Amino acid sequence: MIDQITASSMSRRRLLKAAGAGAGLVVVFGVPVQARQATPEATPDIGVVNARGINYNGSIVAPPFSSEADAFIKINEDGTVTLATGKIEFGQGIRTGFMQLIAEELDVDFDQVEVSMAQTDVAAPEMGSFGSMSTRVSGPVFQKAAATMRAWLLELAAEALGDDVADLTVASGIVTGPSGTKTYAELAGGQQSMREISEDATPKNPSTYTIIGKSIPRVDMTAKSTGQQVYGIDIEVEGMVYGKVVRPPSLDATLDDVDFTEALAMPGIVGSIRDGNFAAIAGERKDQVEAAIKAVKASWTESGSAITSENIYDRIKETADAGKPLDQEDTAGDPDTVLAGIESAATYTYRVPFLSHSPIEPKSAVADVREDGVDIWVSTQDAFSSRAMVAKLLGRDENEVIVHGQHPGGAFGSKIVPQAELEAAMISQELGRPVKLIWDRIEEFQFGQFRPAMQVEITAGLDEEGAIAGWKYDAYAAAYYPEGSKVPTGSASDWSANIHEIYPDVAESKTILYQGVSPLPPYFWRVNGATTNTFARESTLDILAEQAGVDPVSFRDAMLANAPRLAATMHAAVDASGWKPGVGSTGEGYGIALGSDAGSFIAQVARVQVDPDSGELKILSVDAAIDPGLALNPEAITHQIEGAIVQSLSAAIREEITFENGKLTNGTFSQYAPIVMRDAPAISVTVLSDPSLPMGGVGEPGVAPVLGAVANAIYDAVGARVFQAPFTAERILEALGNA
């Protein structure tokens, strides 16, 4: 439920300004507080930036989520509709989805809806775009606001026509009654009125939907196929110069001394800044600052971290006590005692490495810091956190800072964390002119964030009927502890760790997540822990199914008596795949894995081919099914699942960040080697829709099951169980040796 909200007079003034000088009707509403509370961990921590070399002390608290009625929908005087949201589009299709929701509720043509995104001087301080929450969390609020607007328009039309509201119909923004017609443009023209969202407003009955549920093509396809889409990196402002940061040789190094003399004498260089660990230069052209940065003489003291990508797993376990077990601890029954009495009970240990987000657009920003205000242009998933941190860094009031959020060229979690805009703002403040800053690829790898490495230990065994008798789940995740803090920054390592989130009926189970000290800053990488935890859980279920002597689908079916939607989703994927496990001798195999995330249910069947001599793995196909409840745009959902599968396959078979001495040892695309065209399998996606159910998230659910499905398929193909990702030929050969 949305709390009834009272707009303050200050909000009203701001709103009327933001909603434009033009005439029109405005419905204002708050964005539900619980939306932000749903992901307290999503709050970026300044500690992450500290480690990158910004000299900034003090903690920062992201702005409390707006409970004021300052988000709005407006009917403009030409009859078009404007929705202002703090969310941002970056390929997940939410602009199109929001247009569908608004057009449906208001009975206007789809293309009459405009969506203003992530402009902090226009939108309410809405939560950013992550966690598959844009449509499912904000969408229903937008629907209710639009329903309020529609009721208001009908009231006005009834008055103007002298008809009863009950006798009016609306199509394409034209209200028709017994006495005539009124267009939304006529009703909004000359008005400058504002109303608050009404709790009584009733969104449409889903059975009447004509726009929601349709696969309307995403609206940005032409711009993105012609080079016309604008990204943060494309922004230029008058008088700007390029900045370039002097980077430390390794993480957590401290800057002892810096000498800019030679660099400042080079062509085009206009200035430099040193503030604690932060040092940078600026110059007229990008090539000039890149040449000059090499002439900066800096001396650093390195921290000499002894942690490497090899010993990290032991290190996480050793240091887990430095923090506290994550509060995600779930116990049912007494699995310790139960498991102690089962001879066949065993512990299975899984490992996943750190991963890089590596969006193709690196972090970049333009900052213009002036006495009368601050403007920031940046590709960001969270414009309001960006605003808060820039304001805090510069010692300015948040209302003095405007963040013009730009469409990111890929993000995957990495563009929640403000970095480039803080650096650009530091330099701009020093020089008194606008500064554009673009990270190069080495910076993007080395100084970004990482999906945390994890080790998962599952102890499980079967009862006499072949069902799970006990399940103990101990997960150890890399976590980042800001200096002096005993509380690690969140990395969502617990997502999907608790088996009850997926399989509700396991009677004896215990889940604990420990967080150990990490040399690399972990952060959200798509669904983060859900990928790891789903890999570990689904692999173990297949091990247990074999012990029970039943096939993996039947074994899961028996666990899903009280999860009918997930069971149905599993069977949809199985049917689509031509499920034929146990072929074995051909080196081909099928594997299944299930998941539940963001209110949606997902199942995937992978079909792989393994060469037992070389260990070479080929992914032949992935057949997925998703039940998101109401499917707002099935084709857009299909595309999201396809992309999630491909990126997660990259994690399954290729990606692993390696490091020593606080430095990456494979921080380039050619070394990190994400999957490319020749690795991509055939993919099918079955979208199950039930319009009577709420919309689930669709951006991330497709990510989690991939590793488990592939690991299970490898086992089916050659009888070798892989416990560590990525599943390289070397690891598969090693598993074959153990088989």
Next chain:
Amino acid sequence: MAETTIKVNGQEHTVDVGDDATLLWVLRDDLKMKGTKFGCGMAECGACTVLIDGEPGRACITPLSAIAGKDITTIEGISDGDTLHPVQQAWIEQQTPQCGYCQSGQILTAVALLNETPNPTDDEIDEAMSNNICRCGTYTRIRAAIKSAAQK
């Protein structure tokens, strides 16, 4: 700094730049053609792919001295007036892009492939397209779009 003339999408442009300037940043910052993207600066991702005398090349590592007298084609130069290139049409029909950032490079690589091989097999598509990274994972759509464009 020195004046250099380059030919982009059939038009000659004279720019005044230093020896360190690359084609990518001359296109983006001097000619204000932002459709060609920066991804890695090391010719490893393909986001900056342009056509150099019809062959795909990496603008991020191409000095202006290497393209004297050559024809450069960018994403802004492949449509015929208001009529989009068949590859662009296929891209839109298949709803290929997600974030879209890598797609200029993908499209130009596909254009070069189809110029050379009008009906490519899956293996030929793999061979031609596997140097362009898409982190959103649109490969299956790119493959479908190339096959669809081949029929146009």
